Amino acid sequence: MPTVSIEAEPYPFELIPSRCALLIIDMQRDFLEPGGFGEMLGNDVSQLRRTIEPNKVLLETFRAKGLAVMHTREGHRPDLSDLPPAKKVRGKGKTTIGDPGPMGRILIRGEAGHDIIPELYPLPNEPVIDKPGKGAFFATDLHAILQNLGITQLIVTGVTTEVCVNTTVREANDRGYECLVPADCVGSYFPEFQDFGLRMIKAQSGIFGWVCDSPSIIAALA
Numbered sequence: 001m002p003t004v005s006i007e008a009e010p011y012p013f014e015l016i017p018s019r020c021a022l023l024i025i026d027m028q029r030d031f032l033e034p035g036g037f038g039e040m041l042g043n044d045v046s047q048l049r050r051t052i053e054p055n056k057v058l059l060e061t062f063r064a065k066g067l068a069v070m071h072t073r074e075g076h077r078p079d080l081s082d083l084p085p086a087k088k089v090r091g092k093g094k095t096t097i098g099d100p101g102p103m104g105r106i107l108i109r110g111e112a113g114h115d116i117i118p119e120l121y122p123l124p125n126e127p128v129i130d131k132p133g134k135g136a137f138f139a140t141d142l143h144a145i146l147q148n149l150g151i152t153q154l155i156v157t158g159v160t161t162e163v164c165v166n167t168t169v170r171e172a173n174d175r176g177y178e179c180l181v182p183a184d185c186v187g188s189y190f191p192e193f194q195d196f197g198l199r200m201i202k203a204q205s206g207i208f209g210w211v212c213d214s215p216s217i218i219a220a221l222a
């Protein structure tokens with residue numbers, strides 16, 4: 001497929017399909033599902049759930065076109081050996097990472113709540129990057145996988161906009177990737193952080209990347 005131009009801010013994104021991957025960040029049951037850990041902490045999961053349908057359509061488009069897709073999950077080893085003590089105690093909550101939660105031990109690999117929601121479940125050929133931090137590049141093999149595939153551009157979607165999406169976009173930018181973030185495919189529990197999280201990416205002529213809407217990507221790839 002030839003390069004396609006996508007309507008975006010601060011200016012059009014020139015997408016090279018063979019060099020572009022869809023990277024879906026942390027669409028995990030504990031963050032998104034009613035009754036999960038996110039809701040247990042008092043968050044409004046509908047703010048994240050509105051991203052499911054646009055992500056599904058974008059994912060189906062990438063799959064149909066045979067383009068690269070990868071997923072991430074935030075979580076830790078069952079013995080907590082990769083969980084920094086500072087992360088374990090952060091927030092001083094009664095229930096923290098590794099404790100029993102509504103869908104198994106919180107943010108522990110292998111537990112139901114840690115897994116990706118069924119609507120966006122990875123296919124066997126789609127790499128799933130298990131990350132212990134907020135950024136998808138920290139302590140993972142994501143960069144090696146992308147380099148081996150010749151990927152230089154990322155469409156970054158998922159949750160949450162100001163935390164794991166923003167951290168990943170910043171890490172990717174420093175490693176030389178061009179990042180495009182479709183606003184309807186990323187979500188925050190906090191509407192003001194959604195707004196500022198996106199504005200920080202595209203500010204100063206695209207200091208970290210570009211922002212668009214997913215229909216613009218889908219239309220350009222049609």
Ligand code: C5J
Pocket residue numbers: 025026074159160161163164165
């Ligand atoms: C993500 C978080 N995925 N908010 N995690 O953003 O702790």
